Amino acid sequence: MIRLLLLFLWPNILLAQQPITDKIGAAIYQQGQLNTTVKVLIGPDAIPAPLKLFACTNCHGESGVGKQEAGITAPDIRWSQLTKPYQFTSIDGRQRGPYNRALLARAITNGIDASGNQLNHHMPRYQLVDPALNKLLDYLEQLEHLNNAGIADDYINISILLPDINSAEGQALSAILKPLIKAYFDQINRQGGIYNRLLQAHYSHQQVTPEDIFAVLDLRFQTSNLSSPTILTIAAYGEESSNNQHHYTLYPTPEKTKQILIDAIYHHLALAPDQIIDLEAHTNDNCSIINNKASAFFISSPNNSQCIQQWLTTWRQHPSPPSLLLANPSAQDYLFKQHPSPVYTILPMSLQDISLRGQRNYQQLTRDYSLSQQQIIFQFMTLASAETMISALQQTGRNLNHATFIKTLHNFYEFDSGFSSPITFGVNRRLGIQSGRVKQLKVINDQIKWGLPEQK
Ligand code: HEC
Secondary structure (H helix, E strand, O other): OOOHHHHOOOOOOOOOOOOOOOHHHHHHHHOOOOOOOOEEEOOOEEEEEEEHHHHHHHHHHOOOOOEEEEEEEEOOOOOHHHHHOEEEOOOOOEEEOOHHHHHHHHHHOOOEOOOOEEEOOOOEEEOOOOOOHHHHHHHHHHHHHHOOOOOOOOEEEEEEEEEOOOOHHHHHHHHHHHHHHHHHHHHHEEEEEEEEEEEEEEOOOOOOOOOOOOEEEEOOOOOOOOOOOEEEEEEEEOOOOOOOEEEEEEEEHHHHHHHHHHHHHHHHHHHOOEEEEHHHHOOOOHHHHOOOOOOEEEEEHHOOOOHHHHHHHHHHOOOOOOOEOOOOOOOOHHHHHHHHHOOOEEEOOHHHHHHHHHHHOOOHHHHOOOOOOOOHHHHHHHHHHHHHHHHHHHHHHHOOOOOHHHHHHOOOOOOOOOOOOOOOOOOOOOEOOOEEEEEEEEEEEEEEEEEEOOOO
């Protein structure tokens, strides 16, 4: 089993970032994001503040139903609510008639309600103009529908993004992951689906913006982020998007992984911050850095660094060779087989993360549907993501919409997918697994094994 890990190249199909489609209305509503420096006037003295601190969702909620926080009640601003054709009485007794687009624009920019009353100063005044203002109105008009997009009483539409078939690796991986997900969904549907809703999978290799999709399971194993803030995404791996309330990822990117490894080794070897040197940051100098008295060197791949080649030829003379931190354990690691001091690496997951239940489920699935057992690490990462999505759907229950689904995800604390280490999400945490398995290289009978780091 351990040998399988050596075949696993930490995402070897990093693909180009895809173009970002402009969804201005959603970006303003959900993230307070706009490419210009629009200000927001707040409080009784109309003090200017940055838009990004005042996303509508902060007060009116993901789906516009409103919320109560710190004694302030932000009302329901769903389109159907705002345009109801009769007098509406707010909690503090103010009466107003129905809104239309122009009146709504006035409320947002000047804080005046549909009947000409001043709204209280807890509602900021947005200095928005067209076309952005118009886009925001469009979004408000659609919001209710978006919240329920892709679900009906008897189905849930899920978009499955598979690796790019333009590369050989992507093609091979897609050919394994697609039947796996098909089987996994089929198994759930045979048991009645999720609260009588059957899962309908729609497969694709590219960004999706379909109107009738509830959520996306992104299995492309690439760093790009789905740009649309309205599409709910669970990605096996990808950019940790701190702003996008709709984008959740399980496994960290190489950048983050590198930091986890370096932090772990600082701790393990009790080093000072300047004792680990990142050789990749020194590719252009004369490599004199390798004679420095560092205690450890970080590299992601031997090919990336000229200094590493030089290092390999000089380490034998080195009086006390530093440890090596490898980001990407691959075939080239054989170069380090006889390295005289410890070599550490990090794996996004290891087979020890697979629980007994996970193993049993996987065995049954592969047997029942005659599935391939190749690329097993990617298969487990896929199943961990799928389990996360399905559990969140199940826990949300009958009253499923985007807002209730996201609320469920925010309550995921140390969730056991069966195929990964525990997953935690929260309001400000959308990367589920913020750790990795730190391993130390061991050579046993001329074979490379990755074991637990040895105690110092
Ligand atoms: C800091 C909290 C906060 C933010 C951010 C905020 N609002 Fe409000 N909003 C309120 C409060 C509180 C009220 C109620 C004011 C009142 O009743 O006098 C309100 C009222 C409204 C109303 C009037 C509803 C009615 O029934 O008359 C609309 C429309 C509205 N907000 C839209 C928005 C939009 C669109 C955004 C984002 C561009 C936004 N709000 C951002 C707090 C907020």
